Amino acid sequence: MKNVPAISVERISKRFGGLQALKNVSLTIEQGEFFALLGANGAGKTTLISILAGLARADTGEARIMGHCVQHDYRAARRHLGVVPQELAYDPFFTVRETLRIQSGYFGLRRNDDWIDEILTRLELLSKADSNMRSLSGGMKRRVLVAQALVHKPPVIILDEPTAGVDVALRQSLWQFIREINQTGHTIVLTTHYLEEAQHLCRRIAMLKLGELVALDDTASLLKAAGDLELHIAVNPDHLPPELLSRAKSLGNARYCLALASADELEQVLCVLRTAGVSLEDVSLHRPDLEDVFVQMMERT
Amino acid sequence: MIGFLTLFNKEVLRFWRVSFQTVLAPMITALLYLMIFSHALSHHVSVYPGVGYIAFLVPGLVMMSVLQNAFANSSSSLIQSKITGNIVFVLLPPISYVQFFLAYLLAAVVRGLVVGASVLIGTMLFTPVHIAMPLLSLAYAILGGGMLGALGIIAGIWSEKFDQLAAFQNFLIMPLTFLSGVFYSIHSLPPFWLDISRFNPIFYMIDGFRYGFFGQSDVSLSVGFPVVVGCFLALSAICLILLQRGYKLRY
CATH class of the missing domain: 3.30.70 (Alpha-Beta Plaits)
Incomplete structure (x- = not known):
């Protein structure tokens, strides 16, 4: 497991009707990287993330999470992956703590409350633990999404625009938390439209344009060039x-x-x-x- | 296994949290049918020898409630999750498609049985109820709930908007249940409609369920039971194929 890339994408293409969402994209992200996936709206970032998460299926090519094929070995692949989706989704029937307990259960975890408490504390959600999801502000819902992605301590974490609609102070504490997670060995992949965040946080960057990979390099080299x-x-x-x-x-x-x-x-x-x-x-x-x-x-x- | 149990529990909690609307409301509706139809018809209709119209109506209404609510549970849960986007939370974890199917199916059966039992208890306030073969009726209730639960999963996956699901409910489920012999014996129908009724799988469910109450039915159980089991298995197979392919769930 040691030398396996956290994420490997090999010649992936995906078409939605007349739209070529991804065109022969290949890239490898090593374990422990802090990686940014950038591109304009509609460039294919979310499609690529969906394929990695098993929410979409590639037409051709293969994607692996920690060496597990997202199609054929999907259960292992998903256990190793945490995804913060872009859409602010929540289940209005439950409180924050219930949401996280349920999400833990989906990943086969019982009695996960110590870790849930820790995530809630780090994401400054503890005071809202017993509030219904409906009553939370947009920024708080976003943080619950982050918490949900972390319940099973996945080695690879993908955040699809995690800071959209989050105020400055919370954005900073969120990044501080994500950076610490990265320092403990987790691989982080993020997409964002705040480019200064990506420049500041990520050591390597890929850029997508109309479904094609147009840049893939160290942040420093990109800046130099x-x-x-x-x-x-x-x-x-x-x-x-x-x-x-x-x-x-x-x-x-x-x-x-x-x-x-x-x-x-x-x-x-x-x-x-x-x-x-x-x-x-x-x-x-x-x-x-x-x-x-x-x-x-x-x-x- | 924990993943499956969690999803099942969540689905049960989901309707239980709003039981006023998901259990009490359908129970009241069924009791209203009982009161109105028994008032209007009890002196005019005799269905089976030795069985009064109200007694005849009770198992029909109970089973109708089981079926409609089993369908409502899986279909509304899926369409809500799809439209609000929280379906992603069950698509991201390592839950297999078989576990996914069983969790939604069993929760639908539970909802059907809970509402059915509530209706049954409610009717006991109005009329004495005697069940000759309770286990047989229970088996039919579980199978019927399962079949409609599976149909609800298909409808929930296929629908992209609430009105599509409503169309499914109004143009398929409602006619099939209302024309299934809940309120009458199909032998009272003209020959044409009698023949049509034989193609309605829900008729066999109501009929078999009622047999458990009175030991009398419109058609023999040796025909009805295989039809019900067959329909249940066929719909389950369709669900599993759709889920395995990720139809309208994983693009």
Whole structure:
């Protein structure tokens, strides 16, 4: 079990009527990874997750969770997987605690209350444990969905937009919790439209566009490939030395933008300015973020 | 096994939590039928020799309640779960399709039996009830509840909207139960309708269930029992095939 990938997807295609939802997608996620699956609405993220969870069946190709085929060995595959679905679903007949007990039972677990209490505490739901699901706010229902995905302590956890509609403070505590779970060895896969979350949390990123995998790399490499560091300066007087002027882009009002190959180059630029007797009024550094990478990827044809 | 038991328990709890609506309401309806029809017809209709019309009506109403409520339980649970999206909670766990089927089926049978028993107890307030062969009637109630429970699973899986399920209920279940001899013996019908009734599986259930009360029936049990068992098995097989393929549940 040690060297088996947490998730392996091999040449998966899926068509819904006239819509090719996934086109020959392959990717492998190793155990312990914190992985982001990104893409615009309708790119195929949820379809891929549904196939991994057994909610949809691939037309061709094979998906495995911890080495278990999601079709032929579906019971083992599902035992190893926890999914937080995107839709805010709940059963209005039950309280939060009942919901979690029932979900534990579905996974063959009885007397799971110690773990249920711990999840409830970590997700700040303990005070709502005996409230009916109907009475919870949207953010709380979302957290119950997370709790439901965790009742059976799955080694692989997929979160499909877990922070949609959750306020900032809760979002942070939720990520803190997920990060701790990741640190204890669980594999985390998430989809989100908050790209700064993905950039901040995930070490590796896949991007889907119209059902095709268009990027699959370390977050750092993706960011690096997206472009150079940019130095924005405002100078006084407005006389940039010629060696800088030739490579600068004027932003108007004595403001310029310079592309830097590395952070090292900053020193050099400052030195040139000092010798030329030009003083700095303002300075800032811009690094391309995941949003820039994402936009580039989506615009590429 | 725990997965199956949990799902079964959940399905039973689901209707029990709203028993006012799922048990008491159908019981009141059945008792109203009893009062109205017995008032209107008891002096005009004689069905079996030595059996009064009210006594004749009781097993019919009990069985009708069993059947309608078994159908209502599995079908409404599935359609609600599908429409609200919480069906995902039973699709994600490692519950096999056979366990899934049995849990919904047995919960439907339980609901049918609970409502049937309530109706029976209710009718005892109005008329003395004697059951000659209670175990036979119970066997018919379980089989009938099972058959309609299975039909409810099929309807719940197939329907995508509440009105589709309502159509199933209004255009199939209601006519089949009302025209099954709950309120009359099919021998009182004109030949054409008598022949039609023989194609209604629900007729055989009511008839066999009633035989357990009086030891008299419209057709022989040696015909009726195999029909009921056969229908139950056929519908169960259809359910299992649909569930195994994930029809309308797993895309």
